[in-house]
Amino acid sequence: MANIMSKSVSGSQSKNQLSGRASALINIFFVIYSALCILPLLLIVSVSFSDEQSVMTHGYRFLPENFNLAAYRFLIKDIDQIVHSYGISITVTVIGTILSVIVIAMYAYPISRSHFPQAKFFTFFVFLTMLISGGLVPWYLVYVQMLDLRNTLWSLIMPLIMSAFWVLIMRTFFKETVPEAVLESAKIDGAGELRIFIRIVLPLSLPVLATVALFQTLTYWNDWFLSLVFISDNHNISVQYFLYKMMVNIQYLSSNPNAMAEITRAGGMVNFPSETVRMAMVVVGVGPIVFAYPFFQKYFIKGLTVGSVKG
């Protein structure tokens, strides 16, 4: 009897699968699509390893012609600017992400507690910012005229610390995951709210904290809009903004004396390997993300399902 049952079950399972041909088609389809995701980057990498002259005559190719490292050799001469930009990007990303997680968690916890009478009001206070905005102009004036933060690192950090979306996600997580009874008993034992928050709530909420940290890291690292709006001098240039400036004007790369001397030695702007150097700089700028993302993508996906916005 049991034998028959198991047979029929396994029979139904194999029946509930696609035909060999359909599943082969699906496989082929995804191989092609995955290739389409990688090839554009490959093109850039290939150009960066190419000889400037052959790029000039044959255009961009997927396989480097006359493989050479001239572009990277040039970038090493210009390493000061790259290191500096990396420094700016890393500083902004690290400080921004840490502050962001702390501020968001500290806002989300009180509004997750049902015995806090103002929880509803402060939930609405943050939710409203998802619906209405004052627009670019008044926001810009607040940062530039009121706070006078133009050209500072703070102007690249402050606007992104607080995120209504993540506050609501975290609030939902606190509500659903941290048992009210535990918090009550801790309170009866005489623990203060801050102590409860740090000792009980945060350790229980590591998944959501990690998720917010990851998303904020990505947001800060990839941000160029704040630089575009607030940075007008040549000091606080992040990696992304550096790439932007180079796109608009390749000569931006050579605005520092080191690179200028190198260009002169190469025979002036005419012989300067601008195309390959430009693409090599993109490779340098995008490298960390491409190598790091497969490792944290797993947590990213978990994060997408960690809580719902509904409230």
Add this chain to the structure above:
Amino acid sequence: MKVMLVPPKQKAVFTYSIVRNLRTFWMFYVMMLPGIVLLLINNYIPMSGIIIAFKTINYQEGILGSPWTGLKNFEYLFASKDSYIIIRNTLLYNSLFIVLNIVFPLAFALMLNEMKNRFLSKLHQTIMFLPYFLSMIVISYLVYGFMSDERGYFNGTLLPALGLEPVRWYFTKEVWPIILPIINTWKNMGYYTVVYMAAIIGIDEEFYEAATIDGANKWQQMKKITIPLIMPVITIMTLLQIGRIFNADFGLFFQVPRESGALFPVTNVIDTYVYRTFLTVGDIGLSSAAGLFQSVVGFVLVFISNWVVRRFNRENALF
């Protein structure tokens, strides 16, 4: 009995309850303080700045001292032919994006779910996620690699191989209404596919077993089980996007076409218009009028779409 436990409605002085609230919950307020301050700076103070749209700002007298002009800024805005173009572009592109962001990722998720080889399925998901992690600057370089005038892959290799004339992509406005949606879909595919995958995986296997016993084929199962069951996720994702239908993806429209003026008729959207009229042209009145118009219409749209969804299914509504 229960009624007794609830304290009788107090007629005590209002301030008394405030003091008691502060005494019990002062730590909560301290914890929320940084967040509140940031919300004020980033959101609430700028919201009060919408008065700028009704004024002629001159810097000597400041925002409050500048004279009121009523609706003059809006009259200028809607008299210009830019206003029609930017509203049309924003709405059409975003509507198209919403549809594409449902159809393709959903189809991808359904197909990935049918993949027998778990490892391959994971691998494809990982690779598909790559574009989501790239900034718009980097994407603009990738696009440039294909479409640059002289050396781009299209003009340099592909078109000559097909015997076609090179195209000056950054000056040909007809192709951009196709290119921009492709880029947008390509960038967001990984994200939305994962969202839909997660929803599909959450469906109880028993539904499919029962359906198979009843003789339902794959197509029927998809139509009658999978799609109806993940409808709430589809609705919420769509609702979130409809709420932002008046907000264009600034990076996509600003970076990718490389600010080519010849393309403005098909790439200028409200966000890029506000940015340019404000920070490039320096017209505060016009840009804040456009910004306010964007906020108000966006706000109304969120409520309408939420209301519509609520009427059909309360559960699926956002609030």
